[in-house]
Amino acid sequence: MTEQNLDPPSDEFGRTDPESIERERRRREREERRREQQQRQQQREQPQPEQQQQPAPPQAPVPEQPAASRPQPAPPKPRREISNPLSGRGEALAGGLAAARERLRRPRKERAERAEAVVPGEPAESTGPKHPRGPRIVLALVVLLIAAFLVLLFQPFHGRGSGSVVVMIPKGANASRVADILDEQGVIANGTLFQLRLRLSGKSSDIQAGRYTLARDMSYGAAIDALAGKHVVAVPTKTITVVIPEGDSRQQIAQIVNRDGLRGDYMRASESSKLLNPKRYGGKRAKSLEGFLFPATYTLKPRATAADLVAQQIGAFKQSIAKVSMRYARKKNLTTYDVLTIASMVEREVQVPKERPLVAAVIYNRLHQHIPLGIDATVRYAVGNFDTPLKQSELASSSPYNTRKFAGLPPGPIGNPGIASIRAAAKPARVRYLFYVVKPGSCGEHSFANNIGEFNRLVARYNRARQAAGGKSPTRCG
Numbered sequence: 001m002t003e004q005n006l007d008p009p010s011d012e013f014g015r016t017d018p019e020s021i022e023r024e025r026r027r028r029e030r031e032e033r034r035r036e037q038q039q040r041q042q043q044r045e046q047p048q049p050e051q052q053q054q055p056a057p058p059q060a061p062v063p064e065q066p067a068a069s070r071p072q073p074a075p076p077k078p079r080r081e082i083s084n085p086l087s088g089r090g091e092a093l094a095g096g097l098a099a100a101r102e103r104l105r106r107p108r109k110e111r112a113e114r115a116e117a118v119v120p121g122e123p124a125e126s127t128g129p130k131h132p133r134g135p136r137i138v139l140a141l142v143v144l145l146i147a148a149f150l151v152l153l154f155q156p157f158h159g160r161g162s163g164s165v166v167v168m169i170p171k172g173a174n175a176s177r178v179a180d181i182l183d184e185q186g187v188i189a190n191g192t193l194f195q196l197r198l199r200l201s202g203k204s205s206d207i208q209a210g211r212y213t214l215a216r217d218m219s220y221g222a223a224i225d226a227l228a229g230k231h232v233v234a235v236p237t238k239t240i241t242v243v244i245p246e247g248d249s250r251q252q253i254a255q256i257v258n259r260d261g262l263r264g265d266y267m268r269a270s271e272s273s274k275l276l277n278p279k280r281y282g283g284k285r286a287k288s289l290e291g292f293l294f295p296a297t298y299t300l301k302p303r304a305t306a307a308d309l310v311a312q313q314i315g316a317f318k319q320s321i322a323k324v325s326m327r328y329a330r331k332k333n334l335t336t337y338d339v340l341t342i343a344s345m346v347e348r349e350v351q352v353p354k355e356r357p358l359v360a361a362v363i364y365n366r367l368h369q370h371i372p373l374g375i376d377a378t379v380r381y382a383v384g385n386f387d388t389p390l391k392q393s394e395l396a397s398s399s400p401y402n403t404r405k406f407a408g409l410p411p412g413p414i415g416n417p418g419i420a421s422i423r424a425a426a427k428p429a430r431v432r433y434l435f436y437v438v439k440p441g442s443c444g445e446h447s448f449a450n451n452i453g454e455f456n457r458l459v460a461r462y463n464r465a466r467q468a469a470g471g472k473s474p475t476r477c478g
Contacts, residue, residue: 152190152193154197154220154221163215163216164213164214164215164216164299165185165186165187165213165214165215165216165296165297165298165299166211166212166213166214166241166297166298166299167181167182167185167187167211167212167213167214167297168181168210168211168243168297169181169207169208169209169210169211169212169227170209172209173207173209174204175195175198175199175204176191176195178198178207178227179191179192179194179195179198180353180420182194182214182223183419184246184295184296184320184418184419184420185216185296185297185316186216186217186296186316186319186320187214187215187216187217187218187223188217188218188220188223189217189323193220194220194223197220197221197224198220198224201221201224203224203227203228206227206228206229207227207228208227208229211241212226212227213299214226216319217319238301238302239299239300239301239302240260240261240262240299240300240301240302240304241260241297241298241299241300242256242257242260242262242297242298242300242309243256243297243298244256244293244294244295244296244297244298244313244416245295246295246347246416246417246418246421247295247344247347247348247415247416247417247418247421248295248415248416249290249381249386249414249415249416250266250267250270250288250289250290250293250416251267251384252386252415253266253270253293253416254266254267254270257306257309262300262304262305262306262308262309263303263304263305263306264305264306264307265306266306266309266310268306269305269306269307269309269310270288270289270290270293270306270310271287271288271289272288272289273289273310273311273314275311275314275315276289276292276314276317276318278292278337281335281336281337281340282335282336282337282338283335283337283412285411285412286337286412287412288412289310289314290344290412290413290414290415290416291337291340291341291343291344291412291413291415291416291417292313292314292317292340292416293310293313293314293317293416294313294314294316294317294320294416294418295416295417295418296313296316298312298313300312313416320419320422321336321422323419324339324419324422324423324426325426325427326339326426328426328427329425329426329427332364337412337413338409339422339425339426340413340417340422340425341409341410341412341413341414342360342363342364342409342425343360343413343417343421343422343424343425343426344413344414344415344416344417344421345359345363345373345375345377345378345410345414346359346360346363346417346421346424346425347415347417347418347421348375348377348380348414348415349375349377350421350444351443351444351445352443352444352445352446353420355445355446356420356421356424357424357427357428357429358428358429358431358433358436358446358448359424359436359446360421360424360425360428360429361428361429361430361431361433362433362434362435362436362448363375363425363428364428365431365432365433365434366434367408367409369434370407370408371407371434372403372404372405372406372407373403373407373409374403374404375403376390376395376404377414378401378402378403378410378414379394379395379397379399379401379402379403379404380414381401381410381414381415382397382399382401382402383397383399401414431448432450433448433449433450434449434450434451434455435448435449435450435452435454435455435458436448436449437449437455437458437459437461437462438462438473438474438475440461440462440465440466440474440475441465441474441475441476442475442476443475443476443477444475444477462474
């Protein structure tokens with residue numbers, strides 16, 4: 001039977017007390033942890049790119065006891081060495097984590113150094129988020145457009161105008177009619193903007209019918225104040241006021257001039273003038289200033305002549321025609337002189353303002369299809385009959401102004417149109433009408449037709465209404 005060793009286990013110092021052995025083990029663990037904390041602190045204060053594995057500290061040599069001092073014990077059972085798991089591989093892992101933290105901190109430092117070292121005159125690199133510039137540009141354009149519209153509407157830098165012109169505001173005229181009158185006579189720059197400004201001012205109901213002396217090219221605010229009763233300039237008693245209706249010919253204007261007491265021969269004064277050359281407007285064969293004698297109300301001195309009136313009419317025409325775009329007419333190979341010719345026929349044919357672009361469109365369409373215009377107003381101009389019914393002999397006139405017999409435009413204007421008819425002639429409505437007939441029971445309104453069948457039906461309706469009225473015109477005005 002093998003002899004067994006019954007001695008209790010002991011440590012390297014020969015201690016066999018379990019409590020002493022346990023206390024020694026705990027002490028070593030505390031020292032090991034303290035050593036590890038010191039190493040971590042040193043790594044934080046002096047970071048290194050890589051941390052090499054530190055060798056485990058050598059164990060203190062255990063002094064040997066003489067063999068005679070104690071009985072020779074049996075060899076102890078092999079036991080596991082008590083050590084901290086971080087003493088080797090753990091220390092290397094801690095060092096690697098510290099190095100990684102340092103590498104993460106390094107880019108922030110470098111960006112800060114680059115931001116501080118900006119070269120003067122060079123833009124610094126932006127580190128913030130980049131915002132798209134598109135919405136900002138669109139917003140800036142919208143703001144600019146709104147500002148431009150407000151400037152046009154309120155005219156902060158516009159004066160009170162220059163010169164003088166007598167304006168007649170008829171009874172019952174609404175804001176649109178007042179705007180048209182002021183626009184046609186050159187008092188304001190734009191009738192639409194004036195209407196908007198008038199409504200914003202709340203003074204639409206304050207405008208009274210009557211005669212006003214205003215200036216040309218007034219601001220909207222000044223014109224509204226004048227028409228509303230503020231800053232009205234009284235008409236001097238020693239003046240001559242001449243009212244030229246829209247559409248009147250030279251011959252008709254001459255009668256008005258003689259009646260109002262102007263000196264001189266208006267027909268001769270309106271043949272030509274140094275102030276206007278019809279050829280510049282396309283009137284190469286123009287024989288007079290017909291079409292350029294702008295209709296308006298003019299105030300002249302007591303000793304003024306017919307030539308003075310012609311000079312004012314030419315000045316008003318130049319100011320008004322500059323506001324009309326001829327782009328569409330030029331695309332149709334029409335000159336400004338042709339537009340004036342069309343406008344003079346529109347002025348004679350139309351009594352309802354909204355029909356001006358429609359009648360102009362009929363003229364354009366018939367010219368395009370080489371159909372004679374058939375406008376009797378041109379015959380009246382040719383024979384000088386503006387009031388009485390035309391005779392068959394007059395309708396058969398061989399004058400080149402007879403648009404029943406000759407296709408195309410007449411040689412020139414048959415009167416002097418206002419700005420509304422000029423604008424309609426420069427840009428007619430986009431319709432296909434070829435005919436128009438007076439509408440029975442209306443005051444000068446027309447019915448329009450696209451073809452000859454519709455036209456014949458409209459003519460039959462008109463004739464039936466005329467027959468029912470005892471042969472008189474079936475229109476109702478007033």
